Amino acid sequence: MEINRTIMQTLSYGEERIRYQVCHVPDREGKVAIHVHPDGSVQVDAPMDTELPEIKAAVQKRARWVMGHIEKARELREYVLPREYVSGExxxxxxxxxxxxxxxxxxxxxxxxxxxxxxxxxxxxxxxxxxxxxxxxxxxxxxxxxxxxxxxxxxxxxxxxxxxxxxxxxxxxxxxxxxxxxxxxxxxxxxxxxxxxxxxxxxxxxxxxxxxxxxxxxxxxxxxxxxxxxxxxxxxxxxxxxxxxxx
Known part of the structure; x- marks a missing residue:
């Protein structure tokens, strides 16, 4: 069984550089899926046979969406403060x-x-x-x-x-x-x-x-x-x- 691969890639979006981790996932079908995690890291899941240029094009197409979620993650992380254990947290x-x-x-x-x-x-x-x-x-x-x-x-x-x-x-x-x-x-x-x-x-x-x-x-x-x-x-x-x- 082939082990799924991960590769780090980057692309430019204005003055920003978007770093994203490509995960070639066995048995995955269809288009690539882009995830922006709470820490602002970007993950792209793709079928095993998807070439990197195709993946980059997919990320580039959604770069505005990706950058928006990265900025939201950055804002939220600024407010990751010690717990106060009060209502609303x-x-x-x-x-x-x-x-x-x-x-x-x-x-x-x-x-x-x-x-x-x-x-x-x-x-x-x-x-x-x-x-x-x-x-x-x-x-x-x-x-x-x-x-x-x-x-x-x-x-x-x-x-x-x-x-x-x-x-x-x-x-x-x-x-x-x-x-x-x-x-x-x-x-x-x-x-x-x-x-x-x-x-x-x-x-x-x-x-x-x-x-x-x-x-x-x-x-x-x-x-x-x-x-x-x-x-x-x-x-x-x-x-x-x-x-x-x-x-």
Whole structure:
């Protein structure tokens, strides 16, 4: 199976230079797809047989649209400030953008729930420290449940895995996951904020390390067998990392 390729390219748009990552994706049909991620990076997914000049022409044709989204991403990043844990802030769960709603109640224990596109936090103590603790607990609980189910499902379909490996949640500043020499997986609970295909990619990546601990050709062949489009998905996750890791 051919491994999908990524190539960095640039084009001029007025006084700006647009850098974009080309991902040649196996089994993709039709036209190229252009994505501008929250960090302002540009990703172009294209069928395997699409030549670079054709891809560049497609990006050039939509350069105004691309530049507009890059500028919006730059503006938003200027306002990526430390969390205050107050109503109105935006949070993510499996790609969904949710608005935080903090409500004072008689509930001393406190609770978090999804309600009509909002992340509702109810507690008798609505201090930032308490709201933060409740939210982190909610994300960990969601991650524990979702990762457990997905790891079980993935293990069942990967021939080289006899059983679901030992794993744990570990908050990391820059990593989504890791695999220890003893085969124990560590998964960042913040990963549950990402789109489901991105979660799937990270789980598969770490599971493949149970067979090949290093990033050698055998490792990438194994990963590609399970997710042919993994480079495109990885690029999407990389483009969202700064936003999703902001607690």
């Amino acid at each position: 935006s949070y993510y769960y499996q790609k969904r953008r949710l608005q935080l709603k903090v409500v004072r109640s008689e509930d001393a224990k406190g609770s978090v729930k999804l309600h009509r596109g909002k992340l509702m936090v109810e507690s008798s103590d609505v201090s930032p420290a308490r709201v933060r603790k409740l939210l982190l607990g909610w994300y960990r609980a969601r991650a524990q449940d979702y990762f457990s189910r997905r790891l079980k499902d993935i293990t069942a379909r990967v021939p080289c895995l006899a059983e679901t490996p030992e794993w744990r949640l570990l908050t990391m500043k820059k990593q989504w996951g890791s695999c220890s020499p003893k085969g124990v997986l560590s998964l960042n609970p913040n990963l549950v904020k990402a789109p489901r295909e991105c979660i799937e990619y990270v789980l598969l990546h770490e599971l493949c390390h149970l067979q090949e601990h290093n990033h050698n050709p055998r490792f990438y062949r194994l990963l590609t067998e399970q997710m042919p489009e993994w480079k495109s998905v990885k690029a999407k996750l990389d483009g969202m990392s700064e936003l999703l890791l902001n607690e």
